[in-house]
Amino acid sequence: xxxxxxxxxxxxxxxxxxxxxxxxxxxxxxxxxxxxxxxxxxxxxxxxxxxxxxxxxxxxxxxxxxxxxxxxxxxxxxxxxxxxxxxxxxxxxxxxxxxxxxxxxxxxxxxxxxxxxxxxxxxxxxxxxxxxxxxxxxxxxxxxxxxxxxxxxxxxxxxxxxxxxxxxxxxxxxxxxxxxxxxxxxxxxxxxxxxxxxxxxxxxxxxxxxxxxxxxxxxxxxxxxxxxxxxxxxxxxxxxxxxxxxxxxxxxxxxxxxxxxxxxxxxxxxxxxxxxxxxxxxxxxxxxxxxxxxxxxxxxxxxxxxxxxxxxxxxxxxxxxxxxxxxxxxxxxxxxxxxxxxxxxxxxxxxxxxxxxxxxxxxxxxxxxxxxxxxxxxxxxxxxxxxxxxxxxxxxxxxxxxxxxxxxxxxxxxxxxxxxxxxxxxxxxxxxxxxxxxxxxxxxxxxxxxxxxxxxxxxxxxxxxxxxxxxxxxxxxxxxxxxxxxxxxxxxxxxxxxxxxxxxxxxxxxxxxxxxxxxxxxxxxxxxxxxxxxxxxxxxxxxxxxxxxxxxxxxxxxxxxxxxxxxxxxxxxxxxxxxxxxxxxxxxxxxxxxxxxxxxxxxxxxxxxxxxxxxxxxxxxxxxxxxxxxxxxxxxxxxxxxxxxxxxxxxxxxxxxxxxxxxxxxxxxxxxxxxxxxxxxxxxxxx
Amino acid sequence: xxxxxxxxxxxxxxxxxxxxxxxxxxxxxxxxxxxxxxxxxxxxxxxxxxxxxxxxxxxxxxxxxxxxxxxxxxxxxxxxxxxxxxxxxxxxxxxxxxxxxxxxxxxxxxxxxxxxxxxxxxxxxxxxxxxxxxxxxxxxxxxxxxxxxxxxxxxxxxxxxxxxxxxxxxxxxxxxxxxxxxxxxxxxxxxxxxxxxxxxxxxxxx
Numbered sequence: 083x084x085x086x087x088x089x090x091x092x093x094x095x096x097x098x099x100x101x102x103x104x105x106x107x108x109x110x111x112x113x114x115x116x117x118x119x120x121x122x123x124x125x126x127x128x129x130x131x132x133x134x135x136x137x138x139x140x141x142x143x144x145x146x147x148x149x150x151x152x153x154x155x156x157x158x159x160x161x162x163x164x165x166x167x168x169x170x171x172x173x174x175x176x177x178x179x180x181x182x183x184x185x186x187x188x189x190x191x192x193x194x195x196x197x198x199x200x201x202x203x204x205x206x207x208x209x210x211x212x213x214x215x216x217x218x219x220x221x222x223x224x225x226x227x228x229x230x231x232x233x234x235x236x237x238x239x240x241x242x243x244x245x246x247x248x249x250x251x252x253x254x255x256x257x258x259x260x261x262x263x264x265x266x267x268x269x270x271x272x273x274x275x276x277x278x279x280x281x282x283x284x285x286x287x288x289x290x291x292x293x294x295x296x297x298x299x300x301x302x303x304x305x306x307x308x309x310x311x312x313x314x315x316x317x318x319x320x321x322x323x324x325x326x327x328x329x330x331x332x333x334x335x336x337x338x339x340x341x342x343x344x345x346x347x348x349x350x351x352x353x354x355x356x357x358x359x360x361x362x363x364x365x366x367x368x369x370x371x372x373x374x375x376x377x378x379x380x381x382x383x384x385x386x387x388x389x390x391x392x393x394x395x396x397x398x399x400x401x402x403x404x405x406x407x408x409x410x411x412x413x414x415x416x417x418x419x420x421x422x423x424x425x426x427x428x429x430x431x432x433x434x435x436x437x438x439x440x441x442x443x444x445x446x447x448x449x450x451x452x453x454x455x456x457x458x459x460x461x462x463x464x465x466x467x468x469x470x471x472x473x474x475x476x477x478x479x480x481x482x483x484x485x486x487x488x489x490x491x492x493x494x495x496x497x498x499x500x501x502x503x504x505x506x507x508x509x510x511x512x513x514x515x516x517x518x519x520x521x522x523x524x525x526x527x528x529x530x531x532x533x534x535x536x537x538x539x540x541x542x543x544x545x546x547x548x549x550x551x552x553x554x555x556x557x558x559x560x561x562x563x564x565x566x567x568x569x570x571x572x573x574x575x576x577x578x579x580x581x582x583x584x585x586x587x588x589x590x591x592x593x594x595x596x597x598x599x600x601x602x603x604x605x606x607x608x609x610x611x612x613x614x615x616x617x618x619x620x621x622x623x624x625x626x627x628x629x630x631x632x633x634x635x636x637x638x639x640x641x642x643x644x645x646x647x648x649x650x651x652x653x654x655x656x657x658x659x660x661x662x663x664x665x666x667x668x669x670x671x672x673x674x675x676x677x678x679x680x681x682x683x684x685x686x687x688x689x690x691x692x693x694x695x696x697x698x699x700x701x702x703x704x705x706x707x708x709x710x711x712x713x714x715x716x717x718x719x720x721x722x723x724x725x726x727x728x729x730x731x732x733x734x735x736x737x738x739x740x741x742x743x744x745x746x747x748x749x750x751x752x753x754x755x756x757x758x759x760x761x762x763x764x765x766x767x768x769x
Numbered sequence: 770x771x772x773x774x775x776x777x778x779x780x781x782x783x784x785x786x787x788x789x790x791x792x793x794x795x796x797x798x799x800x801x802x803x804x805x806x807x808x809x810x811x812x813x814x815x816x817x818x819x820x821x822x823x824x825x826x827x828x829x830x831x832x833x834x835x836x837x838x839x840x841x842x843x844x845x846x847x848x849x850x851x852x853x854x855x856x857x858x859x860x861x862x863x864x865x866x867x868x869x870x871x872x873x874x875x876x877x878x879x880x881x882x883x884x885x886x887x888x889x890x891x892x893x894x895x896x897x898x899x900x901x902x903x904x905x906x907x908x909x910x911x912x913x914x915x916x917x918x919x920x921x922x923x924x925x926x927x928x929x930x931x932x933x934x935x936x937x938x939x940x941x942x943x944x945x946x947x948x949x950x951x952x953x954x955x956x957x958x959x960x961x962x963x964x965x966x967x968x969x970x971x972x973x974x975x
Binding site for chain 2: 246261
């Protein structure tokens with residue numbers, strides 16, 4: 083390992099590191115604009131200059147690999163002077179519009195100008211002005227502020243895998259553009275806003291909304307999909323202003339999807355802020371909590387447990403699911419299910435419903451088979467991880483399903499289940515690829531597992547995993563790509579049909595036949611049944627969406643930003659979200675609603691505080707003990723034997739609208755219109 | 770980019786052969802290296818400028834993103850992204866040429882073609898552009914028309930060249946002051962025995 087001396091301090095660093103990284107390791111701060119750990123090295127901003135012995139010129143530390151015996155200085159007056167020179171050049175064409183710039187207060191250029199800027203400018207000529215570019219509904223551009231670090235170009239090309247952005251022209255005429263002024267067509271596009279070190283790319287929906295120092299920052303987790311990306315919720319008073327990613331190397335690195343970032347304006351629309359009860363005229367009327375509970379008590383009187391059922395939706399938290407499960411058990415009902423999509427994963431075998439390889443584990447895999455999943459839409463950040471693995475090389479990727487652009491090359495084996503059976507029988511060439519791989523991976527889509535023959539899909543996938551040695555030692559290459567934040571948590575705590583209980587399909591059959599008389603929907607809005615007007619429906623949730631429309635009683639709950647709650651991500655990682663703002667109006671945290679209702683129904687649940695509910699979670703399943711940890715799931719028998727016929731389809735038709743929050747979001751509607759061409763005649767994409 | 774664009778572009782079979790010859794020069798997987806000669810071919814075929822359709826055709830041929838080809842085409846000033854006249858007149862106005870009278874050359878251009886810097890004449894015959902150093906400082910001032918250099922200019926010679934082009938004639942390429950390539954203006958001072966007719970008349974302190 084090379085030895086390098088930085089400011090008189092000798093240290094050993096890994097070969098292949100850059101001088102900048104070595105300086106960081108030595109605890110020296112080196113200013114930079116273009117350099118970013120997760121992007122390729124450009125070396126074009128020159129801010130990271132350092133002095134090096136035996137080098138006549140200053141060295142751009144981000145682009146200089148360490149060599150044995152290097153002697154580097156980062157804090158001499160000469161270094162300061164060089165950086166001041168670079169800063170002066172950068173500021174020549176940078177406008178002095180900080181007071182009206184949205185980046186103000188969180189701007190790298192502003193911060194570093196405090197350290198390396200001069201107290202006055204010497205440049206008397208006209209500054210250049212650059213026309214603003216159109217980059218879609220999320221990214222606002224003020225291109226005069228751009229310092230051409232090309233972080234955005236490198237991010238979109240390397241991480242997001244779309245070739246929309248580029249740097250055209252040269253010298254003073256250089257400009258960042260999207261090809262033909264199109265919107266950036268990536269689900270991760272808004273990350274360039276975080277990457278931009280100046281105010282050239284800022285957030286369009288958040289434009290002129292708040293200053294960073296006015297905001298309360300709450301660390302939480304995202305529930306827009308099942309990855310559980312680490313986020314920071316910035317709020318002011320009762321309002322969530324924006325969501326930013328937080329660093330979590332094991333889950334999202336430092337990216338989040340555009341939906342996770344921009345669906346928050348949906349939290350202000352269509353909210354259920356008071357209880358409602360359907361009156362004699364068939365219309366929902368506002369009510370008090372007591373009236374709502376009384377209506378439920380009346381409706382459930384004399385109804386036996388087997389005639390009641392509960393379904394938990396995609397964003398339900400673990401605490402409320404546990405409370406509802408305990409309540410249903412107390413009422414004598416085993417008809418509970420958290421798989422509202424009808425998934426056939428086996429609640430008894432944890433390995434059958436989690437992403438066993440883990441997200442970080444994707445980087446260790448050496449072959450991948452995707453079955454009926456569109457990871458780009460079902461788990462956008464995880465898809466970037468697959469792309470990252472692809473860029474490392476020697477990673478054959480094949481997929482079964484309709485061919486789509488996943489941002490990396492995929493060998494499309496076919497659309498139908500027959501291909502899956504062929505691989506399982508070993509009659510397909512890709513079976514050999516998986517067999518020869520040391521750490522093969524199989525990703526089964528949640529949509530594939532929810533097909534009527536989903537159990538057979540899982541069975542065949544298990545067969546492939548076992549035959550190719552994907553489950554051996556500490557490697558488990560069998561993965562189910564869940565897309566609902568509540569799913570793994572719900573299955574972990576046993577929100578699944580008990581002894582003799584009905585699953586979602588059974589419950590819906592019961593609804594149609596009239597066997598189910600009372601149906602409790604815990605934020606379940608995506609129920610595929612036309613007969614929900616037959617039973618007495620209790621809807622507990624935060625948005626007036628599909629579930630609330632069919633409800634007889636509405637109990638207003640809290641959205642994910644409004645409660646302290648536990649979620650389990652698709653890997654089986656237990657994570658905690660935190661309350662950033664209080665629920666609107668009379669809405670309450672969800673577990674408390676169920677607890678209060680249990681009192682009225684005479685089945686008082688044995689917990690009064692959040693801590694007691696969480697003890698209940700640990701009792702239900704010890705995995706809830708380790709926060710931010712994954713407990714490896716034990717391998718077992720699951721799935722069914724049988725043929726799989728018919729082509730696979732993907733469950734998400736519109737990435738930007740998948741749940742009650744995003745359906746209420748105006749920003750997501752704009753994205754649908756412009757990026758997916760959903761608006762009729764509004765874009766040129768339909769010819 | 771130019772607003773009015775042809776709807777399609779395809780290389781002629783002759784240019785396609787040339788393009789494939791360029792592509793074949795690079796090892797497998799490095800075909801993108803051929804982007805510059807291909808852009809040049811497209812520009813020559815399309816009357817001196819590169820349309821958007823050509824950028825996309827080249828991107829397809831080299832298996833790269835259109836934006837990457839566009840970046841290259843905008844970076845180099847010798848690629849034109851909007852139409853130019855039949856004769857593309859590039860006048861060097863850098864220091865050596867300017868000291869030797871490039872202003873008069875520009876005036877001559879204006880006089881004959883009616884074009885100021887960056888303009889195209891109404892008949893579409895000329896586009897005049899001030900450019901940076903073209904590397905012929907020894908014979909300053911100079912201008913490049915199409916692929917040819919015209920050097921040692923003054924008002925009269927520049928006017929004559931442009932008038933000849935306007936009339937469809939072919940003016941003499943190279944130095945207009947009578948010297949051979951970039952030999953000393955007063956004649957050669959060495960190897961005089963080999964080229965006696967090009968020797969300096971006296972002393973040769975030029």
